[in-house]
Amino acid sequence: MLELRRLHAFIAIAEEGHITRAAERLGMQQPPLTRLLQSLEAELGVALMERLPRGVRPTPAGLALLEEARVLLARAEEVTRVVQRAARGEQGRLAVGFTSSASLHPLVPDVLRGFREAWPGVTVLLEEAGTGELMDALLHERLDAAFVRSSLSGMPTLQSEPILTEPMLLAMPLHHPLSLSGDAPLALSALADEAFVLYRRRAGQGLYDVILAACRAAGFSPLVVQEAPRLTSTLSLVAAGLGLSIVPASMRRLRGDGIAYRALSDCPGLTAPLHLATRIGDQSAVLQRFRQSLMQAVQLEAQSLLVTTE
Missing domain, CATH: 3.40.190.10 (Periplasmic binding protein-like II)
Incomplete structure (x- = not known):
């Protein structure tokens, strides 16, 4: 198997055209570098360098190896960078x-x-x-x-x-009486006789349980007439007049037609x-x-x- 270390040394010899200068470039002695070249030629079974009176030059086989060695070393360097980026969480x-x-x-x-x-x-x-x-x-x-x-x-x-924690708002049909009675926060207990549309508990256990607990603390159990699989569909049912709902304040960003929002009071645990x-x-x-x-x-x-x- 060709070692990257030997390919790196071979490239230095080919580029320098002289084993002594290549050894200096690599920071090693000339005899070990000569033996490394000879072992590479023996492994491949071909002459990679033509010996000249003053230096060496690649044979046709050496030129082919030089091209491939440069590609392999570049790829090896890229693999190293990829692994290091992955270790740092950058890839x-x-x-x-x-x-x-x-x-x-x-x-x-x-x-x-x-x-x-x-x-x-x-x-x-x-x-x-x-x-x-x-x-x-x-x-x-x-x-x-x-x-x-x-x-x-x-x-x-x-x-x-x-x-983080955000407040929850009352969502109601646009023309519901509670949407026309002002903008002041509404006591949660005022909803005791209202019909509710809630996010299905199996899909949103956290919000469902928070709403029920807050209503019970306010003295009533909400009348849930419909459950929806998604909060967006909950708001669609509210807009259609099926009932009221209590949703995270960020839901207001949807700006759905036919829906009004109002803050609630006397419900300190009612948060999302x-x-x-x-x-x-x-x-x-x-x-x-x-x-x-x-x-x-x-x-x-x-x-x-x-x-x-x-």
């Missing part, structure tokens, strides 16, 4: 999942876009699904990370890290958290770099909110 593959509600918070698309722009050597694959499906994909290593609305329990190999779920012990350099990008974005958003409120 590779990252599969990220998110629930439909998580994807509507501006932080999530901003982080994904910024990461792609900063590290073009990383292929980012995206998947939208319900929380249960995302957790299954994480467990079976089809995903590396997922943005979800609930912390994880009963999954010892997975972990979730809180990213955002978590990053990953596998415990996953030491992927690409994942760690993505997490760093995410945390930097979270810090910048927190600083921006402080400046806005001052």
Whole structure:
């Protein structure tokens, strides 16, 4: 097998046209370099250098080897760079999942876009699904990370890290009486007799449980007349007049026709958290770099909110 070290030495001999000068270039003695050339010729079974009175020059076989050796060494150097970039998390593959509600918070698309722009050597694959499906994909290593609305329990190999928390709003048909009674925050208890359309619990367990807990704390159990598989379809049902819903404030960005939003009061626990779920012990350099990008974005958003409120 041709060693890269011997190919490198052969290139130096061919380019210098003199074994002594090639040895100086390589920082070695002339006799070992001569033996290296001879062993290479013996292995290939051909003469690679024509001996001249003052130096050497490649034979036709040597010229063929010279061309191929340069290609091989260049490729070897590129392989080294690729491996080093991968070790630093600058190259590779990252599969990220998110629930439909998580994807509507501006932080999530901003982080994904910024990461792609900063590290073009990383292929980012995206998947939208319900929380249960995302957790299954994480467990079976089809995903590396997922943005979800609930912390994880009963999954010892997975972990979730809180990213941020946003308020929740009342979403109602545009001409509902509550949408015409002013803009002041509405007490959650005022919704005790209303019909609700909620995000299906199996798809969004975190938000569903938070809403039910807040309603019970306000003294009533919500009358859920319809469940939807996605938050976007929840808003469509609200616009159609089937009932009211409670959604993360970032859902307001959809600006759906026929929907009005109103803040709620007397419900301190009614918030929509955002978590990053990953596998415990996953030491992927690409994942760690993505997490760093995410945390930097979270810090910048927190600083921006402080400046806005001052």
